[in-house]
Amino acid sequence: MLDRPLFSTSWILGRFCNYNCSYCWPYARSDKVDHQPLDVYKATVDEIKRQARANGFNQFHWSFSGGEPTAYKQLLDLVKHLDELESKYQSIHMTTNLSPGSKWWNTWCANTALLQRRSITASFHDEFAKEQEFGDKCLQLQYELVHVTVNQVMVPEKFYELYDRMSRLHARGINVTLKPQSDLSASHIVDGYTDEMIKLMQNGFPQKSQGEEIYQIRLTDGEKDYYLDQAERFNAFGFNKFQGWTCNSGYQSVIIRGNDVKRSYSCHDVPLGTLDSFELFKDPKRCITPSCVSSADSKIPKCITI
Numbered sequence: 055m056l057d058r059p060l061f062s063t064s065w066i067l068g069r070f071c072n073y074n075c076s077y078c079w080p081y082a083r084s085d086k087v088d089h090q091p092l093d094v095y096k097a098t099v100d101e102i103k104r105q106a107r108a109n110g111f112n113q114f115h116w117s118f119s120g121g122e123p124t125a126y127k128q129l130l131d132l133v134k135h136l137d138e139l140e141s142k143y144q145s146i147h148m149t150t151n152l153s154p155g156s157k158w159w160n161t162w163c164a165n166t167a168l169l170q171r172r173s174i175t176a177s178f179h180d181e182f183a184k185e186q187e188f189g190d191k192c193l194q195l196q197y198e199l200v201h202v203t204v205n206q207v208m209v210p211e212k213f214y215e216l217y218d219r220m221s222r223l224h225a226r227g228i229n230v231t232l233k234p235q236s237d238l239s240a241s242h243i244v245d246g247y248t249d250e251m252i253k254l255m256q257n258g259f260p261q262k263s264q265g266e267e268i269y270q271i272r273l274t275d276g277e278k279d280y281y282l283d284q285a286e287r288f289n290a291f292g293f294n295k296f297q298g299w300t301c302n303s304g305y306q307s308v309i310i311r312g313n314d315v316k317r318s319y320s321c322h323d324v325p326l327g328t329l330d331s332f333e334l335f336k337d338p339k340r341c342i343t344p345s346c347v348s349s350a351d352s353k354i355p356k357c358i359t360i
């Protein structure tokens with residue numbers, strides 16, 4: 055997003071999830087199927103592209119999450135709709151519990167094959183998932199050149215049990231991320247972590263691709279550049295307060311949550327509209343929000359002038 059005319063859409067398709075983990079936040083999931091018809095979503099994709107192009111962005115990143123995005127019955131048709139000739143570059147990301155069978159994932163791979171980059175954050179939920187099968191699906195996707203990272207919410211009471219499992223998956227050649235558990239307000243990490251646990255979440259398992267360390271975040275103070283391998287570490291370091299900074303969210307990125315179209319998940323700004331009718335910003339705007347609590351938001355380009 056710093057070096058290319060890339061527009062990012064982060065999309066919570068609905069809250070419905072086929073799992074029901076004991077530690078899940080009440081607002082994060084629902085038993086009720088709450089998706090919209092495929093035509094509505096396709097029209098939204100087309101409208102985002104139209105408005106983003108008017109802002110000068112002709113490359114697109116699509117990130118789907120939920121609830122559980124794979125529980126949307128027409129997801130495979132929706133991801134197929136992303137591909138068209140006018141966009142020079144498109145990438146897709148999904149955050150998923152990886153519960154569909156390997157046949158479903160084969161179709162997902164086929165339907166996204168023409169996109170330039172594909173990645174999956176696979177959340178391991180130990181009350182439902184089986185480690186061997188989960189790791190097998192990760193390797194199946196990696197074989198199809200999909201970038202996979204396993205995301206584990208490090209519940210403090212089970213920290214070392216979860217850490218051992220992540221070590222085993224990592225030993226199979228799969229990237230893993232240790233995510234701190236947030237409190238109910240989603241703005242702070244929960245109590246109960248020791249200094250050693252915090253250090254492991256900040257520095258454990260550096261992200262690699264084909265043996266090389268990879269970086270998703272560039273920070274610069276005007277003289278020197280600094281790198282972070284993944285945006286999740288912003289929260290682990292408590293570096294998520296950007297009020298007063300100029301932020302490209304709403305201009306170079308947008309989020310969709312159910313029917314709402316917003317600048318970003320964390321932003322206190324008035325929403326940009328709904329799926330039927332929304333308007334992106336025409337330029338970057340000042341951040342008015344005390345803390346940027348989602349890594350999807352923290353990683354949108356932002357700067358401060360002193």
Ligand code: SF4
Nearest residue numbers: 296301321341343346
């Ligand atoms: S809360 Fe985060 S995404 Fe929203 S304007 Fe502030 S820095 Fe940008």
